[in-house]
Amino acid sequence: MIKHEIEEMVLAAVRRAQDAGALPAFAVSDAVVDRPQRPEHGDYASSLPMRLARTARMKPLEIAKVIASQMGPEGDGVVAAVEVAPPGFINVRLSPEWLTSQVDAIGEQGPAFGNVDLGRGRKVQVEFVSANPVGPLHVGNGRGLALGDTLARVLGAAGYEVQREYLVNDAGTQTATFAATLYARYQQLFGREVDIPEGGYPGEYMIDVARELKERCGDGLLRAEGEPYPPEVHDLGVEIMLGVIKRDLSAIGVHYDDWFSERSLYKTGTYDKTMALLRERGYVAEREGAIWLSSSALGEEKDNVLVRSTGAPTYFASDIAYHYDKFLIRGFDSVINIWGADHQGHVPRMKAAISALGVDPDRLTIIIYQLVTLKRGEELVKLSKRAGDIVTLREVVAEVGADAVRFNFVSRAADSHMDFDIELAKRQSAENPVYYVQYAHARIAGILTQAQERIADFSAGDVSLLTHEAELALIRRMLRLPELVETMATTLEPHQLPYYAMDLATAFHDFYEKCRVLTDDEALSKSRLKLVSAAKLTLARALGLMGMSAPERM
């Protein structure tokens, strides 16, 4: 990657300067290279001299001059100029020849352009959303979906072996309440006068689930009035609900590699093994009739209950067993859990539990995203399955479109407290920036289709004919993609991707206005066809990393 090459050049220049006695001897590990905001400052800039000023006891500008003098263009054809600017920047400008040669390089990489080898095949799991199977996905889940799926795609591009997982909470009290509600609705379908249980799920969708249950089983699940529901109500209900969730997921284009049943932890003995390990390592204590994890021995404020005095394990115990499975059975090198901010309190004790298992807690990363505040115009919409007022993800996707929903959610940093105005989203669906990016892709597709009639084969196009400033600007923009993938995979923050896609589309539209691709000049046409093909690839890749379509026509 060119950025790393520049960094190496700066560091090598520092070492040469030190060998020559022009700089005092000290270790430098970071060249502090970034992309300047203004084009007149070059393609890359290092602010290292300012950082060295104190230790070197020299003026930053002097240091910059010394370093720059050691890294002048050496005929490698990559760097056109190295300039020094006050108060102590080293600005590096890439040569047009090298830039244009990258058009061919991108073309050769094809759909793999943008990939980097940061992960080296390490196994990483991304678990996200994992909403309890007690209702359809709501709009808020969309944020976790967009974040998790995009992150998984980015990590894949960064060379990790990625698995997307959905944990199905089918063992807790929530699905039990769900089943009780479902049984009430089911009985109502047979004319029985039964109330929705206290704390149940009054949403209308439960009637649909009950109808499906009736279709499948007829009256076979009815028990005498007042008797508890048979276990099939729970299991079939969860199954039906999962079907609904999978339908919602496919509407927004998210596919999981694995659906992990919480209940399986108890069937396969993983839960027992986990408790045995915790006991063996001395982190389990019994008191007040319950079994506790000695979290306070691991720096936590207090201990946490693993098994209630009733004998039933807590969600926390389940979750520890679940992570035992992830790390000690399935052997993921690292695990990323994406949780809503309402789970933030759970983070420290989960980390402590990982330590208690003897697993390095750094192998577990928990990303907390702030909850979405839903609005209809000025009016706040309260999301609550219990209250029955839910705005489903599915209905918003149907109104606004999956690509626009994804683009909107991905572009927000996980920490931002975002407002999602349903009215605004609907109104802006036609003016969404996503179409700006897709339009650029479709425009190129149009040009390529038209070119086929005249210039079927442009593989011999000479990229050195690309000398217009707009052409070079477009190439520069394309070259940022691998850098961005690397950054996103390191910080685990994919929200820059939509902004990059916008910038890339802008660079293309600007080129399109200033340079005509298909002209009487066949040689130039061929080289520009190469350029727009590369731009099309890059746009498609950026869109693809966000799980969005790259349409040939719109």
Add this chain to the structure above:
RNA sequence: GCGCUUGUAGCUCAGUGGAUAGAGCGCUACCCUGCGGAGGUAGAGGCCGUGGGUUCGAGUCCCGCCAAGCGCGCCA
């Protein structure tokens, strides 16, 4: 009360300690005999919540204050 997160343009939000703080939407004025106008050009609009501190340099780091969201269960 304690903890986590946030406060940047009218709205929704970007902004890896660096050079003159940006985008989309909205608003104003322009640009179609041209490969797709879902496009382009120009403009208005900012004490970056607030008060201190660290630094050669702070929207960015630290502390106080104000405000908002979330969390502090033998719920999940």
